[in-house]
């Protein structure tokens with residue numbers, strides 16, 4: 001309860017203050033990665049930048065591209081998903097896409113919503129709610145695509 005109280009008080013202390021654009025909210029040992037729309041920032045703590053995500057030169061590069069490459073692509077893609085795309089380069093909630101782009105984006109996301117709606121967990125009798133998971137699904141698909149294209153580009157240079 002003391003921990004929860006501390007976290008709640010810490011979170012509330014940020015209300016009505018200017019967004020701290022250079023603040024680092026993550027411990028270096030955290031094994032995770034983050035995107036923040038309000039600071040237009042992606043974060044990869046040191047804990048994430050090692051095996052089994054980052055493999056170094058002694059291993060096939062496909063391991064690194066398939067792990068941290070996908071994660072980097074995932075976080076970058078969040079900046080352009082159905083939430084991140086609503087924030088401008090400064091992290092302000094400001095429309096910076098044309099109306100035509102927003103319409104085209106919304107039309108294309110319906111395909112992804114339909115696809116994920118069809119995924120079913122039989123034992124639970126539940127389907128994925130594609131609209132609810134849309135941002136993560138966009139980021140996952142964008143991340144794996146960016147990593148695969150990056151790997152192919154590097155492989156072609158050799």
Ligand SMILES: [Zn+2]
Nearest residue numbers: 074078136139
């Ligand atoms: Zn994500």
